[in-house]
Amino acid sequence: MKRAIYPGSFDPLTLGHVDMIERSAKIVDELVVGVLNNSAKNSLFSLEERVSMIKEMTASMPNVTVASFDGLLVDYMKEIDATIIVRGLRAVTDFEYELQIAQTNHVQNANVETIFLTTNLKYSYLSSTIVKEFASYGGDISNFVPACFIDRIYAKYHISK
Ligand code: PNS
Numbered sequence: 394m395k396r397a398i399y400p401g402s403f404d405p406l407t408l409g410h411v412d413m414i415e416r417s418a419k420i421v422d423e424l425v426v427g428v429l430n431n432s433a434k435n436s437l438f439s440l441e442e443r444v445s446m447i448k449e450m451t452a453s454m455p456n457v458t459v460a461s462f463d464g465l466l467v468d469y470m471k472e473i474d475a476t477i478i479v480r481g482l483r484a485v486t487d488f489e490y491e492l493q494i495a496q497t498n499h500v501q502n503a504n505v506e507t508i509f510l511t512t513n514l515k516y517s518y519l520s521s522t523i524v525k526e527f528a529s530y531g532g533d534i535s536n537f538v539p540a541c542f543i544d545r546i547y548a549k550y551h552i553s554k
Contacts, residue, residue, distance in 0.1 A: 397421040397477035397508075400466050402429050403443050404436045405546055407524055407538055409481065409516030411450055414457060416510055417479040423456050425475060430463040437525055437549050450539055467501045478507040483517045528552070 399417055403410060403426070418424045426447050430440045438446070440461050451457040462469035470476065478498060480491055495507035512519075524537045528546045531554070535543060547554055 394422045395477060396423045396425065396473065396475040397479050398425045398427045398466070398470060398473070398475045399479045400427040400429060400462075402431060402434065402436065402521065403447060404434075404438055404521050405443065405524060405538060405542055406447050406450060407516070407519050407521055408536070409483075409512055409519040411539060412513045412516060413479070413481045413510060414451060414454070416513075417508075418454055418457050421456075421477060421479070423458070424454075424479070425473060426451065426457065426459045427466070427469065428459065428461045430461050432463075437546075446542060446545075449541065465501070467498050467505055470505060471502070476504050476506065478505060480507060480509055481512045482509045483512040483519075 397417065399414060401410065414424065414426060428440060428443050428447065444459050444461055447459045451459060460473070466478065478495070482488060482491060491509065498505050498507065519537055524534055524546065527537065528534050529550050531547070531552050534546060538546060544554070
């Protein structure tokens with residue numbers, strides 16, 4: 394059985410992330426969306442909020458679960474018996490960073506392999522940072538995130554639409 398992890402901060406989950414989850418769930422037996430509990434990062438949504446939003450979006454996907462982790466990804470993967478990391482590549486600018494992480498993780502644990510999916514063209518410009526930047530100015534984020542999250546994101550900036 395191939396258990397994979399799709400790790401990230403997901404602050405917040407974007408339509409690009411949802412697309413990645415849907416596509417990678419089709420090619421592995423079990424996909425764990427691993428939400429990083431990064432206390433150093435000043436996140437917009439709490440860890441609990443991020444996990445619950447992703448659970449909401451993946452409820453109908455039978456082989457997808459959502460969990461949070463802290464510490465090293467390779468350590469967490471050992472804990473849950475996962476051997477595959479899924480990451481998305483949007484553009485060449487992602488490549489250098491992703492290559493470095495993938496190689497480091499493989500050096501740490503030779504059983505760990507990273508697979509990359511190229512981001513859907515529709516979302517290749519998209520990132521959680523872009524969502525936050527637009528939302529903070531009251532900009533239109535309907536093409537960026539699932540519709541059910543829009544109000545929750547504006548609410549973080551005390552914007553009601
Ligand atoms: O969505 P992000 O912020 O680009 O995700 C980055 C993530 C979570 C994949 C990466 O920061 C990570 O794996 N962090 C856990 C700590 C770790 O294992 N660091 C070593 C990687 S070189």
